[in-house]
Amino acid sequence: MELSGKVAIVTGAGRGLGRAYAEALARNGAHVVVNDVDDVAEEVAAGIGGRAVIAPVGSTETAERLVETAVEEFGRLDVLVTNAGMLRDRVLWKMSDEDFDAVINVHLRGTFTCARAAAIRMREQGTGGSLVLISSPAGQRGNFGQTNYAAAKAGITAMARTWALELARSDIAVNAVVPVAATEMTRTIPAFAPLIEESERTGAPLPAWVRRDEGLGTVEDVAELIVYLASDAAKGITGQAIGIGGDRLALWSHPAEKQVEFADCGWTAAEIAKRWSFEPESYGIPAPVAP
Numbered sequence: 001m002e003l004s005g006k007v008a009i010v011t012g013a014g015r016g017l018g019r020a021y022a023e024a025l026a027r028n029g030a031h032v033v034v035n036d037v038d039d040v041a042e043e044v045a046a047g048i049g050g051r052a053v054i055a056p057v058g059s060t061e062t063a064e065r066l067v068e069t070a071v072e073e074f075g076r077l078d079v080l081v082t083n084a085g086m087l088r089d090r091v092l093w094k095m096s097d098e099d100f101d102a103v104i105n106v107h108l109r110g111t112f113t114c115a116r117a118a119a120i121r122m123r124e125q126g127t128g129g130s131l132v133l134i135s136s137p138a139g140q141r142g143n144f145g146q147t148n149y150a151a152a153k154a155g156i157t158a159m160a161r162t163w164a165l166e167l168a169r170s171d172i173a174v175n176a177v178v179p180v181a182a183t184e185m186t187r188t189i190p191a192f193a194p195l196i197e198e199s200e201r202t203g204a205p206l207p208a209w210v211r212r213d214e215g216l217g218t219v220e221d222v223a224e225l226i227v228y229l230a231s232d233a234a235k236g237i238t239g240q241a242i243g244i245g246g247d248r249l250a251l252w253s254h255p256a257e258k259q260v261e262f263a264d265c266g267w268t269a270a271e272i273a274k275r276w277s278f279e280p281e282s283y284g285i286p287a288p289v290a291p
Contacts, residue, residue, distance in 0.1 A: 180245030
């Protein structure tokens with residue numbers, strides 16, 4: 001994918017998935033502003049010929065600084081990848097206000113402030129653009145111990161669908177990416193932790209069934225979707241939640257009514273109990289099952 005002349009911002013790009021995104025975008029010709037909370041951002045930026053902004057996302061000040069850096073250093077802004085994140089996992093009855101607020105601030109508010117600043121600039125330029133918002137399977141299905149994270153990631157997908165509507169006239173595509181890869185974050189997910197630990201212990205790649213059936217692979221496997229969504233080849237794709245990991249690429253369905261019943265003149269509690277026939281939906285990230 002040819003990205004020459006395009007300018008991108010990647011938040012949380014010092015490590016893991018974010019670093020893979022930044023490196024893949026640069027490898028395909030884009031100029032990249034690398035954001036993270038410590039000096040590792042400088043290392044990544046130096047390696048790809050980009051520029052670093054060391055600051056935590058969440059505030060309007062950081063968001064505007066990122067956009068200003070892109071414009072001052074490279075002349076424009078075409079792509080924003082909101083990847084910055086953190087975890088503070090606790091079950092509901094043990095989660096503090098601070099645990100909840102910290103994760104919401106980075107993931108949800110950080111996505112909002114950065115996307116708002118980027119959208120303002122892209123609309124001023126008048127040449128379109130792409131907002132790539134990083135969500136998670138936890139935001140699609142829920143996950144034990146991740147009230148804050150799951151809520152934030154679900155909200156990010158909802159914002160992608162909303163902003164796709166609002167920015168369509170400006171030719172700015174907005175999509176949510178639902179990645180699955182072996183990282184420090186996925187190591188905390190009980191369903192995936194044993195697989196990642198076994199691979200690291202033995203030095204062997206993840207088994208083929210894991211890459212295909214569970215869609216769990218390397219960070220590099222995920223990065224190619226980011227490159228595609230940043231490219232002109234993805235024109236017209238917007239408002240979608242797209243999953244990728246290992247050998248698996250998937251389109252997540254939008255929420256929709258699965259089954260409907262009607263009662264003339266409305267429902268009473270007793271009538272609901274009498275006629276309840278809905279097949280429950282599953283919830284939670286399923287544990288991997290070897291073939």
